[in-house]
Amino acid sequence: xxxxxQIIDVFSSTRFxxxxxxxxxxAAGISTEGMQKIAREFNFGETTFVLPQNDSANNFRVRIFTxxxxxxxxxxPSVGTACALTAAGSLAQRSQKxxx
Numbered sequence: 001x002x003x004x005x006q007i008i009d010v011f012s013s014t015r016f017x018x019x020x021x022x023x024x025x026x027a028a029g030i031s032t033e034g035m036q037k038i039a040r041e042f043n044f045g046e047t048t049f050v051l052p053q054n055d056s057a058n059n060f061r062v063r064i065f066t067x068x069x070x071x072x073x074x075x076x077p078s079v080g081t082a083c084a085l086t087a088a089g090s091l092a093q094r095s096q097k098x099x100x
Contacts (some may be wrong), residue, residue, distance in 0.1 A: 001039040003038075005025065006088075009054060009079035021080040022047040027063075032070070039065035050085065094095070 005024045012018025015092040027049035028037065039047040044067075052059040062081050065073040071077075 001029070001067045003030065006084050007044075008080045008084050010083070011029050019076045020044040021077055021079070023050065024048070025050045025085060025090060029053055034066050036064060036070070037079040040067045043067050046071070046074055048077045048081045050081065050090075060090075 003024050004026065005022055006022055008021045009015060009018035010021050022044050024030070024038070024047070028051055030038070030049060035047075035049050038049075047065050049063045049065070051063065053059055053082075054061055062078065064074050066079045
């Protein structure tokens, strides 16, 4: 199976100047074991996997993995993932579909 991904330089406007982050914007169908293997392959500080919402209060779910473990929360991956989704238009599209 093929999955799209983006590499983001968080907290920098210069390529290769920020904190590296790999973002998989549509990770539905990837197992936890698969996510861990992908994060290990990228070998960045963190890799995020964007999944469909699991409650109506949220537009997406995001899982964050280091090469060794899954994290409950981390700041730069959360910011970087939000920026990647915004740049792709995913947040605007999703918020238009989700009644508040």
